[in-house]
Amino acid sequence: MRFKRSYLWYLIGLVALLVLPQVISSPYTMFLLNMAVIYIILALGLNVVFGMTGMLNLASLAFSGIGAYTSGVLAVRFGLPFPLALIGAVLVTMAFGLVIGLPTIRIGGHYLAFMTIAFGEIMRLIFQNWTPVTGGAIGLSGIKYATIGPLVFKTHWSYYYLSVTLLLIMVYIANRVRVSKLGRAFEAVRGSEVAARALGINTYYHKVLAFVLGAAFGGVAGTLYAFLMRYVDPGTFTFEDSARVLTMVMVGGRGSIAGVVVGAFLLTFLPEWLRFLKDYYMAIYGLGILLIVLFLPGGVASLWDKVRARLAASRRSPAVQTSAGKG
Amino acid sequence: MGSLVQIGVNGLAQGSIYALLALAIAVIYNTTETFNFAQGEFVLLAAYLSASLMGVMPWYLAMLVAIAAISLFGATAFQRVAYWPLRNATFEFVIVSTLGVSLFLRNIAKIIWGAIPRPYPEYFGGVWRVAGISIVKQHVLILAVTGLLIFLFYLFMMKTTLGAMMRATAQNKQAATLMGVKVNRMVSLTYFFAALLGSVAGILIAPIYFLTIDMGMATMNKGFAATIVGGFGSIPGAIVGGLLLGLVEAFATAFISPVYKDAYTFVTLIAILVFLPRGIFGERIAEKV
Numbered sequence: 001m002r003f004k005r006s007y008l009w010y011l012i013g014l015v016a017l018l019v020l021p022q023v024i025s026s027p028y029t030m031f032l033l034n035m036a037v038i039y040i041i042l043a044l045g046l047n048v049v050f051g052m053t054g055m056l057n058l059a060s061l062a063f064s065g066i067g068a069y070t071s072g073v074l075a076v077r078f079g080l081p082f083p084l085a086l087i088g089a090v091l092v093t094m095a096f097g098l099v100i101g102l103p104t105i106r107i108g109g110h111y112l113a114f115m116t117i118a119f120g121e122i123m124r125l126i127f128q129n130w131t132p133v134t135g136g137a138i139g140l141s142g143i144k145y146a147t148i149g150p151l152v153f154k155t156h157w158s159y160y161y162l163s164v165t166l167l168l169i170m171v172y173i174a175n176r177v178r179v180s181k182l183g184r185a186f187e188a189v190r191g192s193e194v195a196a197r198a199l200g201i202n203t204y205y206h207k208v209l210a211f212v213l214g215a216a217f218g219g220v221a222g223t224l225y226a227f228l229m230r231y232v233d234p235g236t237f238t239f240e241d242s243a244r245v246l247t248m249v250m251v252g253g254r255g256s257i258a259g260v261v262v263g264a265f266l267l268t269f270l271p272e273w274l275r276f277l278k279d280y281y282m283a284i285y286g287l288g289i290l291l292i293v294l295f296l297p298g299g300v301a302s303l304w305d306k307v308r309a310r311l312a313a314s315r316r317s318p319a320v321q322t323s324a325g326k327g
Numbered sequence: 328m329g330s331l332v333q334i335g336v337n338g339l340a341q342g343s344i345y346a347l348l349a350l351a352i353a354v355i356y357n358t359t360e361t362f363n364f365a366q367g368e369f370v371l372l373a374a375y376l377s378a379s380l381m382g383v384m385p386w387y388l389a390m391l392v393a394i395a396a397i398s399l400f401g402a403t404a405f406q407r408v409a410y411w412p413l414r415n416a417t418f419e420f421v422i423v424s425t426l427g428v429s430l431f432l433r434n435i436a437k438i439i440w441g442a443i444p445r446p447y448p449e450y451f452g453g454v455w456r457v458a459g460i461s462i463v464k465q466h467v468l469i470l471a472v473t474g475l476l477i478f479l480f481y482l483f484m485m486k487t488t489l490g491a492m493m494r495a496t497a498q499n500k501q502a503a504t505l506m507g508v509k510v511n512r513m514v515s516l517t518y519f520f521a522a523l524l525g526s527v528a529g530i531l532i533a534p535i536y537f538l539t540i541d542m543g544m545a546t547m548n549k550g551f552a553a554t555i556v557g558g559f560g561s562i563p564g565a566i567v568g569g570l571l572l573g574l575v576e577a578f579a580t581a582f583i584s585p586v587y588k589d590a591y592t593f594v595t596l597i598a599i600l601v602f603l604p605r606g607i608f609g610e611r612i613a614e615k616v
Contacts, residue, residue, distance in 0.1 A: 118596045125590045250423045286430030293424045
């Protein structure tokens with residue numbers, strides 16, 4: 001019964017995702033939806049690194065930038081189609097994750113957060129200045145429409161189906177990791193590294209693994225971004241946007257996949273919904289982030305738990321009364 | 328030889344600003360074990376506020392009032408809202424809350440003062456020529472004010488009871504509380520210093536660069552870089568790291584190419600991270616468990 005009901009929910013969700021573009025007529029909204037998918041993938045990656053394993057990575061956008069430039073360069077200069085560019089980008093971002101992760105994770109803690117900031121800045125400068133490869137400040141243009149065999153993803157609508165398919169794969173991977181032995185090891189490392197080590201978990205190995213896995217999500221998101229815009233601009237991959245991904249994870253509820261998906265979606269669309277506030281919208285957005293951290297520290301995911309706990313409590317209370325009456 | 332001195336002075340002046348920011352970051356890290364990502368907003372607000380106040384009062388008074396106002400704001404409302412409710416949470420929460428406040432303050436500043444960069448009135452304009460070397464007066468002012476501020480800060484921390492209480496709080500909050508130190512007051516004081524250092528830095532660099540909405544963010548990033556170079560949580564490290572970055576930037580700009588000005592900071596950073604991962608004056612102890 002319970003299994004069937006959860007499958008039903010998955011089915012409803014899937015149908016909703018597939019039908020959604022049909023009810024949207026504005027290309028801009030579709031574009032934002034694609035951006036939301038990209039941010040969700042980035043936030044899921046950060047959730048593996050930070051939400052599950054507890055390492056603060058403030059360079060999410062650096063990894064997506066590596067992904068975007070790698071797939072962009074593979075597509076423009078080597079003429080590779082989307083799937084091969086994607087694979088190349090994922091491999092390169094994972095390699096970067098490994099190279100950055102190996103030395104920095106050993107030092108750990110607050111240093112890691114700072115080193116990722118430094119890494120992000122360095123990458124941004126490389127994107128901006130390595131003109132022969134990245135196109136420098138002008139950016140990398142000339143990326144063709146994404147194609148998979150005979151399929152061509154030209155409009156924001158068709159592209160949405162491509163990005164959502166990748167999103168579902170990434171959600172599946174994130175969920176598989178979470179419920180597996182590996183995910184439990186990650187969570188043990190976050191809880192207490194000393195205790196995890198006492199249980200025989202190789203904490204260094206697991207932390208590096210989580211970092212590399214998180215980088216792979218950046219590679220996927222970056223590739224989707226490059227083929228969505230068909231142009232990669234160095235100004236996109238800033239520290240501020242990395243901080244925004246962190247905010248998405250915190251607002252959604254770190255560790256919860258559903259929460260992170262909702263958080264990333266909300267924070268992509270929130271600035272748009274606040275546009276009626278004119279000049280004030282970014283200020284209100286900042287204030288909103290503060291209020292959520294202050295009053296809902298577990299994020300949106302904890303809100304759901306709270307509602308459920310209250311429902312369960314209200315359902316239980318009559319039963320408690322009758323048993324008390326009997327006694 | 329003369330040009331070397333000139334470049335050195337430029338570098339030290341720029342480095343002093345980084346040092347002020349790094350010092351603020353280090354002070355906050357020592358007391359609260361977290362970061363204030365709205366540190367750059369103190370720089371921004373003080374610069375803009377003082378420029379506006381100059382319309383109604385003499386310039387020196389405008390600067391002092393702006394510094395005092397921003398410092399008090401940091402010690403009271405800012406700290407109470409962005410840090411205090413989260414003092415028992417892990418440090419990432421404070422990062423996100425201060426990021427939220429930073430976004431809020433920056434955009435409020437944008438609404439009040441507009442997004443267009445504007446010049447800041449110069450009161451120490453001009454250049455001194457000594458033995459064939461030209462030295463920008465504002466640079467000398469920056470060096471003098473930073474030196475004085477660091478000296479006073481040192482005296483405060485080392486020679487007063489309040490300073491000893493702050494150092495005690497940084498070392499061990501619980502023990503400090505048992506000794507009768509009111510930790511909440513120490514937190515206020517910490518944020519007061521952070522805001523003071525930030526706002527002085529803002530007023531000092533405003534005449535060199537234009538007033539822009541992103542000036543705080545840009546300065547803060549260099550401050551963070553200086554903190555890492557100098558060594559985390561180390562006060563002398565923050566100062567040395569800031570000055571070093573300023574010098575590297577100035578000499579590399581002069582002898583290599585001005586195009587990559589910001590890159591030099593981060594190349595230095597990589598070199599430090601590779602060879603001295605804990606910075607020049609980094610803590611030798613392991614991370615607290």
